Amino acid sequence: MARVTGTKRSILDAAVELASLNGITGTTMEDVAVRAGVAKGSVYYNFSSKDKLFEQLLLDGVGTLAETLREARGTKTGTPALRSMVDAILELVASNQPMAKLIAAEIFRTDRSWQSPLQLVRREALAEFVAVIQHAHPDRPDAELMAGTVFGAVLVGGIEWLVFSPDRSLQEVSDSVMFMLSGNLTA
Amino acid sequence: MARVTGTKRSILDAAVELASLNGITGTTMEDVAVRAGVAKGSVYYNFSSKDKLFEQLLLDGVGTLAETLREARGTKTGTPALRSMVDAILELVASNQPMAKLIAAEIFRTDRSWQSPLQLVRREALAEFVAVIQHAHPDRPDAELMAGTVFGAVLVGGIEWLVFSPDRSLQEVSDSVMFMLSGNLTA
DNA sequence: GTCTATAGCATGATAGAC
DNA sequence: GTCTATCATGCTATAGAC
Known part of the structure; x- marks a missing residue:
């Protein structure tokens, strides 16, 4: 389980925090992007889909x-x-x-x-x-x-x-x- | 807590079942309506909003x-x-x-x-x-x-x-x- | 009290520049 | 590898006929 860092890490961190509040379906990829301080496109560059992102999480x-x-x-x-x-x-x-x-x-x-x-x-x-x-x-x-x-x-x-x-x-x-x-x- | 019956009951029943599977945000009012066997308009007639529906539930x-x-x-x-x-x-x-x-x-x-x-x-x-x-x-x-x-x-x-x-x-x-x-x- | 139709908006995902 | 711009879809909610 190689430690994830950099942009991937910021995205994952943002995703847990938001999802613990609003649930997974209640968390938008835009929300995640903003919270992680990147653009939505970058989120999709790092994780192929919303499902994949939360699966990994x-x-x-x-x-x-x-x-x-x-x-x-x-x-x-x-x-x-x-x-x-x-x-x-x-x-x-x-x-x-x-x-x-x-x-x-x-x-x-x-x-x-x-x-x-x-x-x-x-x-x-x-x-x-x-x-x-x-x-x-x-x-x-x-x-x-x-x-x-x-x-x-x-x-x-x-x-x-x-x-x-x-x-x-x-x-x-x-x-x-x-x-x-x-x-x-x-x- | 007067027992709820009729259309309201069907809607509530449909709502729990769907939400237990897909989560609340993952459950649409359309889904609920179909499962309850009524039209979406009827769901909104009986519950003023999605939030109110699940709050009561x-x-x-x-x-x-x-x-x-x-x-x-x-x-x-x-x-x-x-x-x-x-x-x-x-x-x-x-x-x-x-x-x-x-x-x-x-x-x-x-x-x-x-x-x-x-x-x-x-x-x-x-x-x-x-x-x-x-x-x-x-x-x-x-x-x-x-x-x-x-x-x-x-x-x-x-x-x-x-x-x-x-x-x-x-x-x-x-x-x-x-x-x-x-x-x-x-x- | 229940229906159909639709407005209005937010979302997941992609394309293409840099 | 990250950005902006945009498309297509699906959603909540409302209007108005019956």
């Missing part, structure tokens, strides 16, 4: 997520692995809030042209959670479902944090999530 | 959610309350999957014209979770954040269920979620 975002989770887990297992992964997601959400919102909004859209590649990478990210859960419960058939649930909790929690109570620290939020995942909710 | 959806959670909790507390609310959300997601997807996609959009009323109802729904959590932990300042996290877990889990493993029963999914919320994940 989402694939990069979810790819980074998968990679980050893999690193965060490392060789850990159990609660330490979980905590490390929760922290990693929260850091990612905090450092790229627009991307987090975009992913949250697009991950369940099933009819987009870029859905198949996106779901592939999504599965890759979830696999890290599945590994941790299955290490503790080798016989449960619902590890994948629970992985999705945990991921949803952290993602929504993270966005919730930044949108509605950005004054809290990452540590506080991480503690809250782990507190919940530790069965203390109604104890 | 989302408010109804989240309103139903809040009401359902209130009923599900009743006078229960602790784990029984939680389980009852989890089941209620899953039932709602299952019975109205398009609405669930739409809510998941729109709930974090911060610049929509209908955002303020929507966030109000959202808070109302979360308040039910907050009540349960605060009953067990009166002194925790992060009850609201955890409520958001739990809600995110159930919502994402529910959609995940219907999109990727619709063969499972509601009971199975509910068990998975409660299993996770009970701290068994890495035990």
